[in-house]
Amino acid sequence: MTEAVVGFVLERLENLLIHEADLLRTVKGDVNLLQDDLRIMNAFLKDSEGKGDGQEMVEVLIDLIRKAAFGAEDVINTYMAQVIKQRRRKLPMKLFHCFDQALVLHQAQSRANEEAEQSLQQRRRNVEEEDVVGFGNDTAKLVYQLLDRSRSQRKVISIIGMGGLGKTTLARKVYNNTRIKNHFAHCAWVNVSQEYKTRALILDILKCVGPISEETYNMSDEKLKGELRDKLKGKRYFVVMDDVWKPQFWDEMRACFPNDSNGSRILITSREKEVASNAGSNPPYFLPFLDKEESWELLCKKVFQEEKCPSNLESLGRQLAESCKGLPLSIVVLGGILAKKDKTPQTWSNLIGNVNWFLIDDDNKRCSDILALSYSYLPRKLRVCFLYVGVFPEDFLIPARTLIQMWVAEGFISVQNDSRKMDEIDVAEYYLEQLIDRSLIQVASRKSDGGVKTCRIHDLVRDFCIKMSIQEKFYEVRVNSADLRRSSNSSIPRRLSIQGNIDSESISSSRTSNNSISVGSLLLFNSYSHYNPLKWALKNFRFVRLLSVEVSDSSHRSRTFPKEIGQLVFLRYLKIAYTGRIRMASAGRRYLVYYWKSFPASICKLPYLETIHVEGWIVKYIPNEIWMMKQLRHLCARYGIELKPPSKIGHTLSNLKVLSFVQVDKETSILFRKSLFPNLRKLHLGKWFRRQIDESMASEILASLESLRNLQILKLSNFKFWQRLDLFPSSSSSSKLTKITFVDCEYLDSNHLMGSLGKLANLRILKIRGWLSSPSQLHFMAGEFPQLEVFKMIGLRDIETWELETHAMPNLKHLVIERCTSLRNLPDELWSLANLRMVEVSNIEADLKEKLVIKQSR
Structure with a gap:
């Protein structure tokens, strides 16, 4: 397993040498030698994949390669930083001398891997086949499905x-189950x-x-399949294929x-x-x-067998059981x-707060072995993505975006060999769904x-990720002052996640506080x-390539971006999320908003910066240098930024995909008429704090959006639609x-506006929140909203009636109605929509x- 991160580092170094050839042209000969060495090492790692565990010689070699790769990365970064700052010097070479060793050691590999795999599988079964409580309802549901006589065809569950x-x-x-045994003939x-043999399974x-x-026993594999088929022919059988x-x-x-249409069933886990x-x-x-x-019951069963838990242990025991977060494996092993x-x-009491770390300790392999199976089965490209999720704090709701x-900023996503021509964000979304489908991310x-909007991982999985990352020197997590002080005695990590309250003494004494060139990513959650x-x-x-600061700070009303931020020459991702105590009102609601006095031009000069995410309000205009950031993909400020058109002709944000959100003014329409965002996918426009957009400005802005040919998602806040305005009337x-x-x-x-929206051929989601001074009737005509799947009405207090003509929004699947307090009816035509699957109503x-209750009862 230890080769995943090393392989990623080698591949990234190879890509860096290719993509930054211009910066490295003065040392081209050395670069070519280094590329050759990287390819040899990477080939060895790919050939050794999955063979590292339990083979000391291979692990030693991989560790040598890791150290050499990290050293090369630091040297290249140092040189490139100096070139970017126009201070050039000879690139020191750090070549590697371990390749003859690689060939010799690789030839020494044996059948130890297969034996280790068999042992691991047996340990898994010893844990999973323990008698676990809480499966009564699950068992009943599955038995019902298996015995369902209305489904006579062979069925796989x-x-x-x-x-x-x-x-x-x-x-x-x-x-x-007795009913199962009595129902099936076989x-x-x-x-x-993971490593099954079809022939052995058939036997x-x-x-x-x-x-x-x-x-x-002497039959060929194909004849053996036929033999099993013949033996089951005409019989009602039940086969469980586990794992x-x-x-x-x-x-x-x-x-x-x-x-044979006799109700045979197959159950797969x-x-x-x-x-599935x-x-x-x-x-x-x-x-x-x-x-x-159920967790407490299971823990008691494992600890006390048939006896009752003493009263002086129950409170502590319940805390320990709850810390396992409902995972039977954790509870069984803890018990x-x-x-x-x-x-x-x-x-x-000594175990409170340390259960998961104790469960995956080296002396107790039962839990870590189970998790290691999932990790080792992941493709290499998914392993680093999975391990990375551990950088977030415990129980943290991780925004998928x-x-x-x-992941993209870290270089984990590659689209070079993707035949579907997806961009990096699309591929990353696919990776996330893959990890969810593999039951590793929830x-x-x-x-x-x-x-996916938000996701999380089980605490035990998180601790496994952290443990593996420490072993692979991928990242480290520091959770308190003492932890950070202890870091002075350890090696400096490649990535660092600091969580919890860290005092200034710890910061100053930490070994990581010494202008380290090794730390490529820094995440602060404090x-x-x-x-x-x-x-x-x-x-x-x-x-650092990635800097994420998510902290609470009530000591100041506002902040100024330090000018030194322009010295982070490798920065690709910047997120700053401060929560302050500034209250501002909008539409009867109050917000806690942190605001920034300015946005330094030095940020705009960073050559690799792709993502800028600020949880606050940037008061002054973004500097005009922003238009020189050809690599910028995401520009987000939750409570607003103000943009002026570029001062020079030809400057565009050609790669910008997300712009959110722009505080509109008289120059906003110019931004879009000039086609300055040719690849924009997502846009949020508006005014906060009760400053509404007048009709003439709204008309100009909406008309100018026609130039955004790739726009997929649009959000408008505090617009006044006084005239009969159309969205994209000509397209x-x-x-x-x-x-x-x-x-x-x-x-x-509102009906004219809905008619305009209803003509949008690809519109799938429409959300309306907080209509002000709207008419009392809503009317959707036949043929409108042909592809609409989700419609949400929230806070439409003036709407009394809703009429829906036949053949309007025929593909609607999900309807949400919330706080529409004047609404007296829902159209009868709604219930005839063939695709409607979910209707959610609240505060009506x-x-x-x-x-609605009467309608449901029918």
């Missing part, structure tokens, strides 16, 4: 969930695992069906199982959602985590540990279009009060707009609520 969630335990409960159980199933002759990893597994086994998708059209059964009471320790409050942009919330963390970061980490059929959101806007003719009048 899949149980999906992360490692240690109890999939095998649940499958075993179902397999041993029942068989096979353990598949295992045949053994469950009946005696096997010597002739059967399936590869989607193609079902393709290899499908021919073994006849479909897997951590991979794709396995490939095995059949039936939706998989996603196994949930245990609740608090085994506690059962062997003194059952005293002092002993149990933030995670994706960080979805916390989804966006209206179904994409509550600072006595010093400026941004200034500290700029002083001590000049070579509604060719518009790429898929989502529009209105916030606190006023409409004197009692009359309408009663009508």
Whole structure:
């Protein structure tokens, strides 16, 4: 497993040498030699992939390669920084001398890997087959599906969930159920695992069906499949295939199982959602985590067996059980540990706050082995993305957009060999969905279009990521002052995540506070009060590619960006999120807003900066130098920025994809008429703090948006639609707009506006929040909104009636109505929409609520 991060570093170095050839042209000969060495090392790593664990010689070599790669990276960065600053010097070479060793050591590899894999699988089964509580309802649901006589065709049912969630335990409960045994003529159980052999699995199933002759053992693989099919022909059978990893597994086994329309069933357990998708059209059964009471019951069972927990331990025990976050694996292993320790409050108190680290300790491999299976099975390109999620604090709701942009900035995403011509953000979104489908990352919330909005990972998984990252020198997490002070005795990490309250003494004494060239990423999640963390970061980490500062700060009303930020010459990603105490009102709501006095021009001169994300309000205009940032992709300030058109002809933000949000003024329409954002995908325009946009300005701005040919998502705040304004009147059929959101806007003719929106051929999501002074009627005509899937009405207090003609928004799937307190009816035509799957209503009048209850009862 240890080669994943090293391989990523080598590949990034190769790409750096190619893409920065201009900066390195004075040392071209040395660069060519270095490239040759990198290719040799990378070839060795790819050939050794998955063979490092348990082979000391290989691990030693990989560690040598890691050190050499890190050293080369530091040297190149130092040289490039000086070139960028116009101070050139000879590139010192740090060549590598370990390749002869690589060949010799690689030849020494043996069958130890296969033996280690078998041992690992056995340890997994020893844990997962423990008797786990809390599966009563799950067992009943699955037994019902398996015995459902209305479905006579052969049916494949899949149980999906992360490692240690109890999939095998649940499958075993179902397999041993008396009703199951009595219903099926043949029942068989096979353990598949990652490195399965199809022939051996078929033989295992045949053994469950009946005696096997010597002739059967001598059959070819194809004849063996036919033999199993013949033995099951005409019989109602039930086969459990446990721990399936590869989607193609079902393709290899499908021919073994006849479909005689007699209710035969196959049950698959897997951590991979794709396995279920490939095995059949039936939706998989996603196994949930245990609740608090189930967790406590299981822990008691493992610690005290049939005895009752002493009253003086119950409070501590419940805390320990809850810290496992519903993962049966954690609870079972913790129970085994506690059962062997003194059952005293002092002993149990020592574990509070340290359970997960204790569970994945080197002396206790049961939990880490289970998680290691999932990690080792990941493709190399996903491993670094997965490990990286551990940089966020415990129980942190991770914005998917933030995670994706960080992956891109770190260089984890490659589109060079992608035949679908997706950009890096698209590929990163795909990677995130892959990790979710593999049960490693959990979805916390989804966006209206179904994409991931926020995500999280289980605490045990997070601690596993941190542990692996320390081993691979990928990143380190510091959570308190003592932790940071101890870092002075350790090596400087490549990435550093500081979490918790860190005092100024710790900062000054830390070894990382010495202008380190090694730290490439710095993430701060803290509550600072006595010093400026941004200034500290700029002083001590000049070579960072990624800087994320998310802290609370109530000591100042406003901040000024330090000019020194322009010295971070390698910076690709900048996020600054301060929470302050400035209250501003808008549409009857009050906000806590932190504002920045200025935005320094030095930021605009950073040659690699792609993402600027500021959680605040930038008061003054963005410097005109912003228009020279050809590499900028995301420019976001939650509470507003002000942009002026470029002073020179030909300057555009050609790669900008996201612009949010722009405080509009009289020059805003000029920005768009001049086609300064040719590739913009997402745009938020508006005014906050009750400063509404008059009709003439609104008309000019909306007309100017026609130049945004690639715009997909549009959000408008505090616009007044006094005239009969059309959105993109001349290009509604060719518009790429898929989502529009209105916030606190006023409409004197809402039906005309809806008619304009209804012509947008690709519009899939429409959200309206906080209409002001709107008419009392809403009317959708036939043929309007042909592709609309999601419609949300929130805070439309003046709307009394809603009329929907036949064939209007025929593809609607999801309807949300919230705080529409005057609404008295929903159109009858709504219930005839064939695709409507979800209707959510809240804070509505009692009359309408009663009508909906009656409608539902029918």
